[in-house]
Structures are given as structure tokens and as C-alpha cells.
Amino acid sequence: MTGSSGRARELGDLLRSRRARLQPSDVGLPPGARRRTRGLRREEVAQLAAISPTYYTVLEQGRDVRPSRQVLDALAAALRLDGAERAHLHELVHGAAPAQTPVVETLPPAVPALLDRLDPCPSYVTGRCWDVLAANRAARALWTDWPARPARERNLLWWMFTDPEAREVMVDWPAEASALLGRFRSASARHPGDPRFSELLERLLAASPEVREWWPQHVVTPLSSGTKRLRHPALGEIELQHVVLQLADDPEQKLVTFTAADQDQDRIAGLLE
Missing domain, CATH: 1.10.260.40 (lambda repressor-like DNA-binding domains)
Structure with a gap:
């Protein structure tokens, strides 16, 4: 140490x-x-x-x-x-020494193209600090319109803890938010010298009482597939199964893709027409 x-x-x-x-x-x-x-x-x-x-x-x-x-x-x-x-x-x-990484994360053009082909299965890619780097139309319809948000707010953690919309969208908000913060803590330990983690954490601590309460508890959560329940104004509550895939070019970039039961999948497709 x-x-x-x-x-x-x-x-x-x-x-x-x-x-x-x-x-x-x-x-x-x-x-x-x-x-x-x-x-x-x-x-x-x-x-x-x-x-x-x-x-x-x-x-x-x-x-x-x-x-x-x-x-x-x-x-x-x-x-x-x-x-x-x-x-x-x-x-x-x-932990490994901090890697020298670019300030701005980018994706190979083939990745956003893949997300578009996955519609109407909601899919998005997050970076090492959970910035949303790309999202297809279905994901933007169910979560939020990421490209329309200010650049500093295109972040899953920031949206989860500071946007009241997140508490409406995520049916199990406390569990989802706590698990996301636990994954962020685990990732931050792998990159102790990356100022983006400390900068985002400082912003979250200042903005969210839940982060101030939960961060000292040292909850760490691994990446995993599973089930999420979302609430949509037109669709009501829907249950989605998701898998998390790490990109070979940068394992800290995660592609998350969701599928619903056939009937709900058709209803999601209807949002995109």
C-alpha cells in the first residue's frame, strides 16, 4: 500500500x-x-x-x-x-497501476451499428465510469433520451441518483441503485489513479443523500446478468431479462442488452413505429 x-x-x-x-x-x-x-x-x-x-x-x-x-x-x-x-x-x-486512458472514451463504429440492429431489444453501451456511450431507440424509449441530455449527465449513475425520472422508471429503484453503486466501487478500485472516478464520486456525494449514506458501507457488486423491472407511461410495468457483455477492445466498456416476453417485446417495437 x-x-x-x-x-x-x-x-x-x-x-x-x-x-x-x-x-x-x-x-x-x-x-x-x-x-x-x-x-x-x-x-x-x-x-x-x-x-x-x-x-x-x-x-x-x-x-x-x-x-x-x-x-x-x-x-x-x-x-x-x-x-x-x-x-x-x-x-x-x-490493484494494478492505473492505465493511461484517453479523456474521452470512443466506440468502434461497428458497435453503435450493432445496437441499431438489436432494436427493438433495448441495448446500450456504458464506459468505465458508466457514461452511456451509445443506446438504441428502444433503450432511449424505456430509460431516457441519452443524446438529448447535457454531456456531463449522460451517465447511468448520475441519472439513477439525481434524476427523479429514474425512480419512476426503475420499479425496484433502491436495489438497482445500490447495486449500481456497488459496481462503480468495484470498478474504481481497479483504476485508483483515474480522476474521472473521483470527480464523478464527488459530484454524486454532493447531489445524492443515498450515495452519502451508502458509500461508507463499502458494498461491492460484480457485473452480472439478471432481471430488471421497468415502468413506462404507455406500457406500464414490464420485466426484462438482460445480459452484460464486455467489449474485447476495452473490457471496461459493457454492452447490456435486454429481452422481454414476446407480447411485451411486440409492445416495445410498437413504441418505435
Whole structure:
């Protein structure tokens, strides 16, 4: 963690937050004496991870030390981290050096053309910070008209957390918004030197009370396919299955495409006529 005090503090915050959510019974320890604070004690986590309490305390304090991958695996097991959280733990300590990337992300012309051919299946491509780089007509009809928005607002996170329209469109808004923020956190750990992540986060923290509440909880969420429920003025509520594909030219660019039941798919097509 040399030279990365901000990431060391984030590691400490993550360990502390995950320790607080566990009880002794969760990890097979006796309840012991009355506890003044919630969660496990530091020495209990150290015992479970087979490290010294002093070393664990140093990690939680955000000191600039660099635990080995073996120690991180032991901490992940002790704190019952899931796969995404464990990967995030490693990225905070052993993440790759920041890549030199262009300020403006671009797509090969074939990608927007592919999106157009996917109509009426809603499809869009997001960049590393979830800027919407391209979207077909069906996606613009169901979500928002991305090209019509100011350039700084063509971002899925910004739309999700600051535009009241998002809370109308996304039927399960709290779960969707929390998961999106968790994916953003995971991506930001892979690009610790990219100022676009910190700039967007600062804007979100200033604009959204939910981001201010949820960001300290250190939720990390992996990319995954699944189901989304959307609400449209003309169609009502519709359920969509989606898959996420990473582009070979830049794996941080994600193509997301959706399909609905046949009847709903026909109704989406009707919006485009």
C-alpha cells in the first residue's frame, strides 16, 4: 500500500464495516461478556485470521502497510466476505497501476451499428465510469433520451441518483441503485489513479443523500446478468431479462442488452413505429 494512503484508509473502513456486521455466533465464537459496541472485537477477527491483534489494528487504522494475499484471504474468510468483496479487498491492496486512458472514451463504429440492429431489444453501451456511450431507440424509449441530455449527465449513475425520472422508471429503484453503486466501487478500485472516478464520486456525494449514506458501507457488486423491472407511461410495468457483455477492445466498456416476453417485446417495437 506504499504511497496510497487513501486506499489504506479505504481498506481500514472496509474491514471495520465488515467487522461491525458480524456477531460471535456468526463465526462460531462464544458470545462472551457484555459488549459495548456492535459486531466482533478486533482481537476476535485477528484470532480468526491467525494474525496478531496489533497488526490487524494497524490495518483498520488505515496505516500504510501492505498485507500479503494470504493475509487478505484469511481476513476475507474471517469476515465472511463474499466473492465480490474478497476481490475488492485484493484490488485495494494489490490493484494494478492505473492505465493511461484517453479523456474521452470512443466506440468502434461497428458497435453503435450493432445496437441499431438489436432494436427493438433495448441495448446500450456504458464506459468505465458508466457514461452511456451509445443506446438504441428502444433503450432511449424505456430509460431516457441519452443524446438529448447535457454531456456531463449522460451517465447511468448520475441519472439513477439525481434524476427523479429514474425512480419512476426503475420499479425496484433502491436495489438497482445500490447495486449500481456497488459496481462503480468495484470498478474504481481497479483504476485508483483515474480522476474521472473521483470527480464523478464527488459530484454524486454532493447531489445524492443515498450515495452519502451508502458509500461508507463499502458494498461491492460484480457485473452480472439478471432481471430488471421497468415502468413506462404507455406500457406500464414490464420485466426484462438482460445480459452484460464486455467489449474485447476495452473490457471496461459493457454492452447490456435486454429481452422481454414476446407480447411485451411486440409492445416495445410498437413504441418505435
